[in-house]
Amino acid sequence: MNAIPPLFDVARVRAQFPILSQTVRGKQLVFLDSAASAQKPRAVIDAMVGAMETQYANIHRGLHWMSERTTDAYEATRDAAARLLNARDRHEIVFVRNSTEAINLVAHSYGRGIMKPGQAVLISGMEHHSNIVPWQMLRDAHGTELRVAPVNEAGELDMAAFEALLADGRVGLVAITHMSNVLGSYTPAERIAKLAHAHGAKVLFDGSQAIVHRRVDVQAIDADFYCFTGHKLYGPTGIGVLWARRELLDAMPPWMGGGDMISSVTYERSTWAEVPHKFEAGTPAILEGIGLHAAIQFMEGIGYDAIAAHEAALTEHALARLSAIEGVRVIGRAQDRGGVVSFTLDRAHAHDVATLLDRQGIAVRAGHHCAEPLMRSLGLDSTARASFGIYTTPDEIDVLADTLGRIREFFA
Amino acid sequence: MFEDVRDLYNATIIERGRRPQHMHRLEAFDATAQGDNPMCGDRVRVWVKFATDGAIAETGFDARGCEISKASADLMVEAVQGRQPADARALFAAFRTLAQTGQCPACAEALAPLLPLASVHEYPSRVKCATLAWQALVAALDQPAGTTGETSRE
Missing domain, CATH: 3.40.640.10 (Type I PLP-dependent aspartate aminotransferase-like (Major domain))
Incomplete structure (x- = not known):
């Protein structure tokens, strides 16, 4: 971005997605699986x-x-x-x-x-x-x-x-x-x-x-x-x-x-x-x-400049937070990247991680992500993946990071 | 946090998932087959050796997957030990019902070692993890003597 990021009011954006006010298992939904399929705004x-x-x-x-x-x-x-x-x-x-x-x-x-x-x-x-x-x-x-x-x-x-x-x-x-x-x-x-x-x-x-x-x-x-x-x-x-x-x-x-x-x-x-x-x-x-x-x-209506700036900031925040957790390994360190972050946790398989995150209302994808040959070349059989959309907030990434730390303790 | 998952991630499952007691290839075996879950990439291979009377004398497995799939495979080895193939199949049928519904109407004593997995039905996306090793076992039992089996898919 060479321009100053335009104002982006994530609360206003979120208000347009009815599903985001849902609770899951008694917890506020933290939807970090938009790369699989994104939620739908009221206009759609x-x-x-x-x-x-x-x-x-x-x-x-x-x-x-x-x-x-x-x-x-x-x-x-x-x-x-x-x-x-x-x-x-x-x-x-x-x-x-x-x-x-x-x-x-x-x-x-x-x-x-x-x-x-x-x-x-x-x-x-x-x-x-x-x-x-x-x-x-x-x-x-x-x-x-x-x-x-x-x-x-x-x-x-x-x-x-x-x-x-x-x-x-x-x-x-x-x-x-x-x-x-x-x-x-x-x-x-x-x-x-x-x-x-x-x-x-x-x-x-x-x-x-x-x-x-x-x-x-x-x-x-x-x-x-x-x-x-x-x-x-x-x-x-x-x-x-x-x-x-x-x-x-x-x-x-x-x-x-x-x-x-x-x-x-x-x-x-x-x-x-x-x-x-x-x-x-x-x-x-x-x-x-x-x-x-x-x-x-x-x-x-939102504009790609605002979307790209918002998601670049989220991705940077996510990479910083996840990398700081002991035992978490972020898979993929490309210079030019978008709001998809795959990771592994040393003490637990990605499915177990996803199940425990789900119990806290956090939706991530886990598995081979329909990219088996890539996973094999990385020497992995599965990763967990958090992916971001225009409605994702830094707070949600913090919830993910904090919960991952607790999951690691759970499997200690 | 996570107290609510202790029903599935109980001490037995965590222990067996982390340190399976039967996760090894059999040096000598009569049948083997692999179970694949193409949706998630989990994979279990099972080796079986039969006694002279046709009963399951020894079972070993190798697994790539989550705690649930490894723990289930490990518990399965003990549950089928000494059983005739027909009994092992019947046990799988009962276990599958237990894993899918949490119910075991004619809950035989034989199912007791598998009860630590009973609450997996509360986690519908994980039921396949618990049944994958059994799929591989049954595929191995289905093989004609002296052949080695191909992949079985849940």
């Missing part, structure tokens, strides 16, 4: 309920008032998502269920339709299973290769190794997280895109975590594909976004067939609708799409 809840109560019908097909209004509301989300990512063209926004579906769409359509057997997909050593398994399936079905760029001890992408893996020019696609859900590390997206392009590869970023904490500009990054999921961005489940360059989407074959994605259908042949509808077969998640619009507006 009201947008979805309001649509169901006043303005709902199927979209893109009705010739009546309700359908037209609902179509407008749903399509307005496309404009909002295009603005959020700074896309050139609203037609570059494809709605999907989540990031997993976005990556599978690219693996099927771009992978099988455009890539040639013998080409390679390059991922990193800190990917979520959703950015590993689709490429293994592509490899096995289509004869592509799967390459993995290692992560250094700090939890950062090893850029020299990454570049070396591009050197033979056979990598057709780099598919990489923009921020690790385990280590919190951001990857240097602009450098990655530049290197990928210099070696003839396209690049996909999994922005599921990254876009929650920082502004993303797909043109500035010079990305080819970028995806995120609504439910981590304070929106509903079941709605996500795949952004891709228009010319790529135009060239890619459809993935799923059905209603809404066609131009015309006869028994002999069908022709495809224009992008993005070519990739949106079937009745979509209409209400969830409308909810996502509210979530995007909510984020923009």
